[in-house]
Each structure stands twice: as C-alpha cells, then as structure tokens.
Amino acid sequence: PDSYGKLLKLKGIGPYTAAASASICFHEKVPVVDGNVFRLISRLFGIQEDIGKGSTRKIFEQTIANIMPSLSPGDFNQAMMELGALVCIPKNPLCNHCPLKGRCIACKEKKVEMIPVVPKRAALTKRRFVGFVICWRNKIFVSRRPNSGVNAGFWEFPNWEVATKVEAVTIAEANLSLSKTE
Numbered sequence: 599p600d601s602y603g604k605l606l607k608l609k610g611i612g613p614y615t616a617a618a619s620a621s622i623c624f625h626e627k628v629p630v631v632d633g634n635v636f637r638l639i640s641r642l643f644g645i646q647e648d649i650g651k652g653s654t655r656k657i658f659e660q661t662i663a664n665i666m667p668s669l670s671p672g673d674f675n676q677a678m679m680e681l682g683a684l685v686c687i688p689k690n691p692l693c694n695h696c697p698l699k700g701r702c703i704a705c706k707e708k709k710v711e712m713i714p715v716v717p718k719r720a721a722l723t724k725r726r727f728v729g730f731v732i733c734w735r736n737k738i739f740v741s742r743r744p745n746s747g748v749n750a751g752f753w754e755f756p757n758w759e760v761a762t763k764v765e766a767v768t769i770a771e772a773n774l775s776l777s778k779t780e
Contacts, residue, residue, distance in 0.1 A: 602628045622672030629662035630675040631655060634682025640714035641686060644703030650717030729757035 599605045601624065605616035613631070620626040629635075636649045639658055647654040666674050685692045693705050704713045732739040732755075740753045 600624050602626055618672075618675060621675045625671060627663070627666055627668055627671045629659050629666060630679060631658050631662065632679060632682075634686070635662070635678045636682075637688065637714050638678060638682035638686040641691075641704035641710060642698055642702050644707065644709070644713065646709075646713060646715050648717050649714045725759055726761070727757045727759050729755045731755050 599608060602616050602620035605611050605619055606613065611619075617628040617630045620628050621630060636658060639645065639661055640647075640649065643661055645654075645657065645661070647657060649658075662678070681696070681698070685696050689711075691710055693699055693702070693710060696702065696705075699705055702710075704710045740755060743749050743752050743754060745751055
C-alpha cells in the first residue's frame with residue numbers, strides 16, 4: 599500500500615504507523631501524532647485540552663497539518679517526534695536547548711509543567727492470581743479471556759484469583775490435598 603488510507607486498511611496498522619509510513623516513505627502530507635508529538639505541540643501552541651480525548655486528537659492533527667510543509671513531510675514528522683522525545687520531555691524539559699523556545703507558548707507563559715493536560719489514571723487495584731502451565735501429550739493448555747474487561751480476548755494460562763494475603767506455599771499445599779482426596 600502506498601498511501602495513508604490504504605495502509606490504514608491493513609490489519610494491525612493504526613493511524614500512527616500509517617501516518618509515519620505514508621509521510622516518510624511516500625512523502626504524503628499526513629501528521630504523525632504520538633505521545634511525544636502531543637506533548638511538543640500542546641506546549642508549543644499552549645493547547646490545554648485533555649490529550650486522552652478522541653476529539654483532542656483532531657485538534658492536534660489539524661494544528662500539525664497547518665504547519666507541516668508540503669516538501670519532506672516525513673522529515674518534518676521525524677523532527678517533531680525526535681524533538682518531543684529528546685528535548686520536550688515530560689519532566690524537566692530541556693527548553694534552553696529547544697530550537698522552538700522563542701515560539702513556545704507554554705515556555706513564555708511558564709506553563710511547561712502544566713501542559714499537556716493528561717487524563718488522570720484510574721487507581722490501581724492489586725490483585726493476585728495463581729496460574730498453571732499444564733502440559734499434556736506435548737500440548738500446552740491455554741484459554742481465551744472474555745471479550746470484555748481487562749485484557750479482553752487475550753490468551754492465558756489457566757488461573758484463578760486468590761486473596762492477596764495467601765502465600766504461594768499455602769495454595770500449593772491446598773491443591774495437593776485436594777488432588778489426594780479426588
């Protein structure tokens with residue numbers, strides 16, 4: 599496939615990979631938007647929208663499209679990704695080394711540490727599972743997770759959730775005594 603649209607039709611290829619490939623390989627003027635570019639562009643233009651929202655992605659794509667040159671869009675995308683990865687880093691960005699410092703709204707307004715607006719992550723819940731690798735007649739047993747919830751549709755070894763305070767030895771002993779009674 600030699601265009602962004604055609605690349606997007608391939609299984610496993612999303613907007614980022616399609617845009618990077620199309621712009622670098624085929625010189626198509628398509629903005630690449632990854633975490634580094636979100637950070638760089640949000641600071642550069644002072645965009646204080648939640649970068650976790652799908653609607654915000656459109657704002658960024660349009661903003662980048664407005665400044666992206668028609669010649670060498672792949673070089674432009676690579677420069678944005680590199681600048682975001684190496685200079686406009688999440689914590690303690692290297693603003694004094696940034697070639698865009700004079701144009702950066704976040705730097706001028708001293709909001710570099712507040713931009714980009716990142717969605718709050720859900721609190722982590724600690725859970726403990728016991729799993730088994732079951733081999734029988736040169737085959738390994740796995741099962742597929744439900745189509746909704748955590749890791750939906752992934753394959754996994756048989757397992758079950760246990761109390762977080764239970765020790766592995768206790769679990770093994772309990773299972774040994776169960777197997778003896780069956």
